[in-house]
Amino acid sequence: MINRPLHTKFGMMARGKDEHVEVMRHSAAHVLAQAVQSLFPGAKFGIGPPIENGFYYDFDLLRPLIPEDLPVIENKMREIINDNLPFIKEEVDKDTAHRIFAAQPYKLELISELPDSTVTIYRTEGGPHPPHPLSGEGQLERRPSPPPTLSGEGRQGTFTDLCRGPHVASTGEIKAFKLTHIAGAYWRGDENRPMLQRIYGVAFATQAELEDYLSLQAEATKRDHRKLGKELDLFSIHEEIGPGLICWHPKGALIRQIIEDFWKAEHAKRGYDIVYTPHIAKLDLWKTSGHWDFYRDYLYPPMEIEGQQYMLKPMNCLGHILIFKSQTRSYRQLPLRYAELGTVYRYERSGVLYGLARVRGFTQDDAHIFCRFDQIEEEVAGILKLAQFMMNNFGFKNYDLLLSTRPEKYAGTLEIWEQATQSLQHVLEKLDLPYEIDPGEGVFYGPKIDIKIKDALGHAWQGPTIQVDFNLPLRFNVCYIGEDGKERNVTMIHRTVLGSMERFLACLIEHYGGAFPVWLSPVQAAIIPIADRHVSYAHHVGNELARENIRVRVDDRSERMTLKIREAQLEKIPFMLIIGDKEMASDGVSIRLRNGEDIGWENIGQIKERIKAAIEAKS
RNA sequence: GCCCGAGUGGCGCAAUGGUAGCGCAACCGACUUGUAAUCGGUAGGUUAGAGGUUCGAAUCCCCUCUCGGGCUCCA
Structure with missing residues (x-):
């Protein structure tokens, strides 16, 4: 009953220790919300926390966001940043907070749940223009694309948000950021509650770090296994x-x-x-095991065979x-x-x-x-x-x-859980393996260790x-x-x-990135004769290597050598063995690696050993 | 499952209501080539599927399917 492995697509990078960056990301979320307020009057606001590499903010808007909205919102954010508005912290009692956020149902919900009698709010206050607290009602008409907003000084209104903080001193401290994508997200992560529109952004202390991050993302796109x-x-x-x-x-x-x-x-x-x-078994077996009761939603429905129910x-x-x-x-x-x-x-x-x-x-x-x-x-x-x-x-x-411990719903006795969990912990310590505890994340039938x-x-x-x-x-x-x-x-x-x-x-x-180590490469060596007169010798070399269980392909097409190299290169074949007059005369090959490196001439014995060594090394 | 977006020859893309095109790949032919694309020709699509609007739909509307970005879920 192995736990279905969890997929974390863009998992943890080294966790950013820099707290200032964290604060700045949080402030960027605030600025994003301010930009959305000014572009989408009547927007309702969810939450906007900092996350790994950036931030997001959830909104309830009258129309769906489109990708073209992002640059417009981003420009608005830059205006707010250029205006270098100070973040002003205030502590207000809950009644006042309820009044300030009267038109913000999500904020009201959060306020009601806060334990203290007072809450903190943050304001970014700008320019001579009348404040637009979140309580403002507004209309939002559907339009193909919001009008571009040009920057101007002192044009920003006031934006007030319920927030524990902290924030940077003023919006000008937000340096390098970019809005990346739009997504749907359930209010408070609950699939029974309304779905809000989430805008994600990335933010870093410097432009260089932002660009590094973006190029890493571009690299990740290239390596996408799909x-x-x-x-x-x-x-x-x-x-x-x-x-x-x-x-x-x-x-x-x-x-x-x-x-x-x-x-x-x-x-x-x-x-x-x-x-x-077998791949199928009688339904009764899965009833005995408890799977039928516990996990019916994840099972394919039973099929009937000779009056008996079977399940995949x-x-x-x-x-x-x-x-x-x-x-x-x-x-x-x-x-x-x-x-x-x-x-x-x-x-x-x-x-x-x-x-x-x-x-x-x-x-x-x-x-x-x-x-x-x-x-x-x-x-x-x-x-x-x-x-x-x-x-x-x-x-x-x-x-x-990760060591996952006893969940709320569990089978077995407390004592046995305790002992088993201790055993797992003991092993991890004995083997000197660093681990984290994931409390309550064990499977109902026992504790587990997951490796990410x-x-x-x-x-x-x-x-x-x-x-x-x-x-x-x-x-x-x-x-x-x-x-x-x-x-x-x-x-x-x-x-x-x-x-x-x-x-x-x-x-x-x-x-x-698709360039598998030699032992896993489907084709380990591509043999590339330069002209048709080299084909028969190329097959000879191919046979020699194949005899050593090297996976080899002789590219005997009447094509240009450069084309064959290009195609082998795109296939990420580790060894390209080039054969022309010179190699044929000297009973050898010229070696090109997929990183472009030219190893030069080797005889057939040498190349066999080279490839076998690479296979052996699993590199 | 939910929100938003997308689906056009094998692949990557174009055509915004008026004759479905391009590149690569495929096929045929020529070239015989020294480290990432030789040249010429041929063939291939009822535009994911079904319905609707229209004189006319790849294009607009509805439903279904699939994919993408997320959310939720993941024994």
Whole structure:
């Protein structure tokens, strides 16, 4: 019952420690709201906090925002910034606040919920113009695009916002910012409440930092696995098949297969047994497990076969449990570790699907460990080491560990939760792994450790997860015979060390920007004869390399060498071996790397060794 | 699921109510080439699907599907 890995698309960058920047971002949100007030009279205001790299503000407007609005709002913000309006803090009692924000239902709601008898408000006051507090009523007509506003001195009105602060001294301190996008967002994050329009912006202390950030975003766009998946011909998703369902093309399938082979071999070395279990099972099984009651919304509806209800499996654990239960087990056999690259299907709401990273059918690199309670620590330690081994081999240097503790709704006794949580904590400390505690985020059946992988651009992806389970062994009466001859419930550990093949590939594609290390590259060497007379020697070299299990492609088309190089380059093939008269005469090749580097001539033995060494190094 | 936006040959794009075009790819032919695109030709689209408005719809309206940006969710 592995926790569906969480997807965080633009995850944590190094958390900005600079508090001043945080304050400035918050003030930028305030200025954004002031700009919107002046351009959209009658706007209702939600909240506008600073966030990673920037800020946002939520508005309730009479018409939907369009992308063309952003530059206009941005210009207005620049005016306000140029006017260098001071931020004035005031403390008022709640009655006064209610009066000030009489036309602002969202603000009123916030005020009512504040515990203190007084609240703080911030004003930016500008120029000789009459104030427009938020209480002003106004009309907002629908128009294709707001009229451009020209900057002028002292034109701003007063903007007052409910806010704890702090703010910068005056709007002029807001330096480098840019509005980035518009989105819908539920008021207070509650899907039953109105949807507001959110404007996002980024802001930094200097223009240079802003530009760095924007170029990093541009780089991220280039590395987007959905884009690279198409460009590199790795996978596709078809309207005709259905959303969230993946077709792996030969090259993507090859990468996946290499990873799976590696995975299987490493598991075998560590005492795991590989198993296979069916993709459908009788509905009663899922009723016994509790899935039918707890997660019905995520399951595909049952199908009827010969009067029996069957269901597509949303996880692999039940098959593994039945394999375990197929014999009476002794404590001497424990731990038993069943591993399966198990494909599961879960209904995900349409709006949440995302490339390979959030799909409806996916293959977990799953395993279930059946052990005694006192074996948890050792097993978890083994899993953590395996997970680290995997991360290292795939080039991930940074990851965060999260220990999730008991949620409000839980199965099992407090005592057993306490012990299990302590075991996990103890292992993390013994292995000297830094971790954070995620209070109450455990699964109902037990505590867990999640690993969030950071790719080359710092985006965090939910990867491996380790979950202790006290629930299923009870529901299915999964037991072993102890030393004393008595039956005891096993402890189950659900775990993945990659997450799912789909999401892991998404993460890998973005991590490497599509330039996979040699061991994973679908084509490791492109052999490029210059003219047709070099083709037969090129095939000879190709055969030599293929004999060493190097994945090679001889580009024997009657095309120009530069075209072949260009195409190999776009395919991100690590080695390009150029063959002309010189190479043919000297029984060698000239080597070009995908970074453009020209290695020059090598003989066939040397190039074999070079490529084999790169494969071996997994680099 | 919700808000907003988008869907045009395999891919990337153009055409804002009046004959659906361009580049790449594909196919055919010529060129035989030294480190990121040789030249010429041919073929390919009932404009996501269904309905409506109109003399006339890629274009305007309605519904459905899919995708994108977010929100919510993610055992």
